[in-house]
Amino acid sequence: VTHRHKWEVNYGYKSPDCYKKLAITINGESPGPTIHAQQGDTIVVELNNALFSENVAVHWHGIRQIGTPWSDGTEAVTQCPIMPGDTFIYKFVVDKSNTMNMQAGTYLYHAHYGMQLTAGLYGFIIVSVPDGVLEPFVYDHDRSIILKDWYHASTYEQATGLSSIPFGWVGEPQSLLINGKGRFNCSLLDSSVCNAKNPECSPYSLTVVPGGRYRLRIGSLASLSAMSFEIEGHNMTVVEADGNYVEPFETKHLYINSGETYSVLVKADQDSSRNYWITANVVGRKPSTPTGLAIFNYYPNHRHKKPPTVPTTGPLWNDTASQLAQSRAIKAHHDFVHSPPPRSDRMIVLLNTQNKINGYYHWSLNNRSLTLPATPYLISLKQNFNGAFDQNPPPDSYDVENYDIYSVHDNVNTTSSNAIYSIKFNSTVDIILQNANSMTTGNSETHPWHMHGHDFWVLGFGNGTKFDMVNDPKGFNLVNPIMKNTVPLYPYGWTALRVRTDNPGVWIFHCHIEPHLFMGMGIVFEAGVEKVGKLPKSIMGCGETKRLINP
């Protein structure tokens, strides 16, 4: 089955939290329309860029693009950006089987150009199982909630601040949006700018029937904030993470980072004469954003009847131990374990640092801060445009013995680079993400890392630098690790991943905090690019690819 969508991407004034702001919309909406499909279906999105002054590209987050690496939607990596006025057709399967698993589940889409995710270009992709296939859990109703943090400053000002001297950090968001709705305190502002009576910012209300069993799909496309999510008085049973079935576990708070999706089961089994708060709170960074609010509405109470209670503020923002405990509790469902290969062919250790290059703030991996080339890597590699990017590969590790991750370093050897890793096709690679102190004394931040084109096994998390995969594999879960596409790296800690490079193409692996990616926090790798079929002309038109279209 093929699902065809026509999207017009355009500017629009939106007031999701009552404050009127210039946003980037799809067919007039932010969040954009949800894409629904069954596993194995084909999605076609005909995207017209109606932004008169900027390019666009859209990434299908969690969809592996097996056989269609040019549809990954990553500007400068897999395609030239879509220019103003142009129409581009994305076409891909959700999800073709590879050697390991099929992927029914919960996915996302969002802009992958500049900071257009922050401007509001985001939404859900929901892939259901084929008819007759059973999932390892039951529910009566399927609902979804997308989380976002929201800024009032324009993303152009933010991007300019990030790339200026003095550095202008984006700061904490003004609001948290639940299904595109939040509430900013308008009392000090003119009603033409901030109107508390605007129906656009009435809270999202999820109506449930008493006794009903709900599958709630929760995804976050925050620009910055990790959040804890809670439904007052109701426990949640986690059953899916990033499109993979989880050994069920119960929790009161769900921690969710940007780029992650979860499905939880919730039973509407509480006192049905009232409504309950749904809350989202910032964790991982010191919050200065009010709680995001929505209503868990028991039918037949009025949808907007206020719960009689004070909204929950969630767990302490800096209770890293409980966030780590939840990450560790996520295991593959016992009937859906895809065991990782017992050993790897290569290990890449990535030291995450914040540093300055020529006075500008950057984020770097092993002293390389990613800059993107004018010609997309996928095309350069297929066409042997060797001059299009730096041909010296970045380092596989850093000075593990001597680098003190607990102190501030100048990292004076750091450079901006568009070099990439070349990894053997169909090999097994371990990636150790190693956190460190930022440029602020006593501070290390949480970074959600997202990989394109692959799910990886999450082998383990720890504090400090003692990951020691070779000598102490005891600390790693090789029995029932969950596969994910996005995983957190906690302050002063490490996260260990294993991945099979079984998807020919060029892929980015990056921090999903949009300003951090903007500041260079990612790596690009190539595997099996010689196996990629003929590239469509539609991805070309920029940099050195101009001569391919007009020889």
Ligand SMILES: O=C1O[C@H]([C@@H](O)CO)C(O)=C1O
């Ligand atoms: O990249 C960042 O910069 C600021 C701060 O470190 C410097 O202002 C911050 O909190 C980040 O996450």
